[in-house]
Amino acid sequence: MLSSRDASAAAVRRTARTRVEARLVDQGSTRMxxxxxxxxEPASSGVLICPSVFAESVHNYRREVLLAEALxxxxxxxxxxxYRGCGQSGGRxxxxxxxxxxEDAARASTFLRECxxxxxxxxxxxxxxxxxxxxxxxSAAPIALWHPTMTGRAFFREAARARxxxxxxxxxxxxxxxxxxxxxxxxxxxxxxxxxLGRDLFESLGEISLRTAMPAPRDVLLVTIGRRPDEFxxxxxxxRAVGSTIDEEFIPSQETWWxxxxxxxxxxxxxxxxxxxxxxxxxxxTA
Amino acid sequence: xxxxxxxxxxxxxxxxFDAAGAQLFGMLTLPSRIAPGSPxxxxxxxxxxxPGSHRGSFFATMARRLAGLGVPTLRVxxxxxxxxxxxxxxxxxxxxxxxxxxxxxxxxRELGFEDVMLVATCFGARTALAAGSLSSxxxxxxxxxxxxxxSVEEGLRESSVATHVRKGLRFSVLRGLANPRNRRxxxxxxxxxxxxxxxxxxxxxxxxxxxxxLSAVAERDVPVxxxxxxxxxxxxxxxxxxxxxxxxxxxxxxxxxxxxxxPGRLHGFAWFPAQEFAIDxxxxxxxRIVEPVGVPNVDPVDAADHGLPTPPG
Numbered sequence: 255m256l257s258s259r260d261a262s263a264a265a266v267r268r269t270a271r272t273r274v275e276a277r278l279v280d281q282g283s284t285r286m287x288x289x290x291x292x293x294x295e296p297a298s299s300g301v302l303i304c305p306s307v308f309a310e311s312v313h314n315y316r317r318e319v320l321l322a323e324a325l326x327x328x329x330x331x332x333x334x335x336x337y338r339g340c341g342q343s344g345g346r347x348x349x350x351x352x353x354x355x356x357e358d359a360a361r362a363s364t365f366l367r368e369c370x371x372x373x374x375x376x377x378x379x380x381x382x383x384x385x386x387x388x389x390x391x392x393s394a395a396p397i398a399l400w401h402p403t404m405t406g407r408a409f410f411r412e413a414a415r416a417r418x419x420x421x422x423x424x425x426x427x428x429x430x431x432x433x434x435x436x437x438x439x440x441x442x443x444x445x446x447x448x449x450x451l452g453r454d455l456f457e458s459l460g461e462i463s464l465r466t467a468m469p470a471p472r473d474v475l476l477v478t479i480g481r482r483p484d485e486f487x488x489x490x491x492x493x494r495a496v497g498s499t500i501d502e503e504f505i506p507s508q509e510t511w512w513x514x515x516x517x518x519x520x521x522x523x524x525x526x527x528x529x530x531x532x533x534x535x536x537x538x539x540t541a
Numbered sequence: 542x543x544x545x546x547x548x549x550x551x552x553x554x555x556x557x558f559d560a561a562g563a564q565l566f567g568m569l570t571l572p573s574r575i576a577p578g579s580p581x582x583x584x585x586x587x588x589x590x591x592p593g594s595h596r597g598s599f600f601a602t603m604a605r606r607l608a609g610l611g612v613p614t615l616r617v618x619x620x621x622x623x624x625x626x627x628x629x630x631x632x633x634x635x636x637x638x639x640x641x642x643x644x645x646x647x648x649x650r651e652l653g654f655e656d657v658m659l660v661a662t663c664f665g666a667r668t669a670l671a672a673g674s675l676s677s678x679x680x681x682x683x684x685x686x687x688x689x690x691x692s693v694e695e696g697l698r699e700s701s702v703a704t705h706v707r708k709g710l711r712f713s714v715l716r717g718l719a720n721p722r723n724r725r726x727x728x729x730x731x732x733x734x735x736x737x738x739x740x741x742x743x744x745x746x747x748x749x750x751x752x753x754x755l756s757a758v759a760e761r762d763v764p765v766x767x768x769x770x771x772x773x774x775x776x777x778x779x780x781x782x783x784x785x786x787x788x789x790x791x792x793x794x795x796x797x798x799x800x801x802x803x804p805g806r807l808h809g810f811a812w813f814p815a816q817e818f819a820i821d822x823x824x825x826x827x828x829r830i831v832e833p834v835g836v837p838n839v840d841p842v843d844a845a846d847h848g849l850p851t852p853p854g
Contacts, residue, residue, distance in 0.1 A: 267557040267564040267626060276555040276566065276624060289624060315623060316590055341594045342568050342601060424772065424806050447811045448597040
């Protein structure tokens, strides 16, 4: 049976103690998908989840849904969204920029506050979503990060590497594509494993670094999934030096962020760690 | 929520619906004018937890292009995937998600669309084929469907008799013979391997399940489009299988089963040419089935946002 739809044209599904509302809202010249996980009980704090983009967003997608459900079941409303140009939102991949991603995240955050009268927000960023989270979160708001991308440049380096590997697998080793910047110059966009990268995002995200995007001091959960880059330890030390509280968790895994496989959905420990941390940070303000 | 330009081409609307014991998420794309008698399209992605928008949102792009032809669509997150509830631990071609398709057709029926076309990739394409016996299914475009029931038949084909004998003589296997359940399982493997040996030749690259489901669809005169990339592993299977029962089935269908190919890889849709081929081929093929309302070349992404005109009429 088709679910009921409320006055604001949201599709709704229920879980034991929550409801999940999905709606398209106007954003700029197009629309974006917002998904709100609302507990039945009143709440005074909420969480915004900022996803990644391109192929690696699929990796964490289900985990993000399950995290939102777990938090909502424990009384914390959660807002999720698809950036314009991505997933089920309107627009085109090649038109997004780091600024548009931040605008979309801010809009989603505002929407949650309008839906649920909350006093405090916490944030969650996965991979490149960490850069967005760091840029829009209020000072001192707690932030959980799942294997954050350290810089936009590193993100594109990984993309280029994944593309070369795919080209070899697709028997195009004899005619490999040029670098990403050259392809954008030539075609106006680059093909990142079937995802369109435009100049705006390439140039704007390329300038962003987690080190500078996320002011300290604040409480941070840094979840490393799979191999632990040296930069994480350095960054954690720097943040601690300026008064942040950094909780680090290591989840052994064999993640390949740009490729899909069944290992990408082992979620239980990641969800447990993150849920417990969020509950501890938001304790006292949750009704 | 409708497209925002005054020139409305389509409305998109998220829905949840009951299917497979879960509440599935879908995104409807409803054209402002429906092609006369047009079935609606259910879009089914592949496995690997791919949500209904598909890689690079190319299913969303295809849906919006089809809206320009007056064809409504519903792109589906399977149970346990994306925004849907439920759980998926693994994907198995012997355990296809036909119930998800039944649920999706129910949504469209509530909206007044009794008939559906299925557009599906990989695992979704095998699911669509298995759902072909549903009376509401009027056509299906299957993009890179595996012909074998991976991984069972792949394993049987790749492993030699010697390998099977060696595995069968392991102490753990011999000890397991004491258990009647294990004995039944071992007997099943032996029978399957013997079947596989008997089938050497063209029919060894296509499963009985694929042939059975395609035959059933062909008997109902349902038009089928099979699309592959020439570098797809499944295309190699197709080329070989066309010398056997599959080839005879396609010939007997007298044009109701069409095969389209593109250079390079299609499976995975991991580069623009594959996505563009899929969108162009499916839209052209569906355009031959329905009576398009016009505006056939709307912007593939978001027509109304770019100020395209309202379809005539």
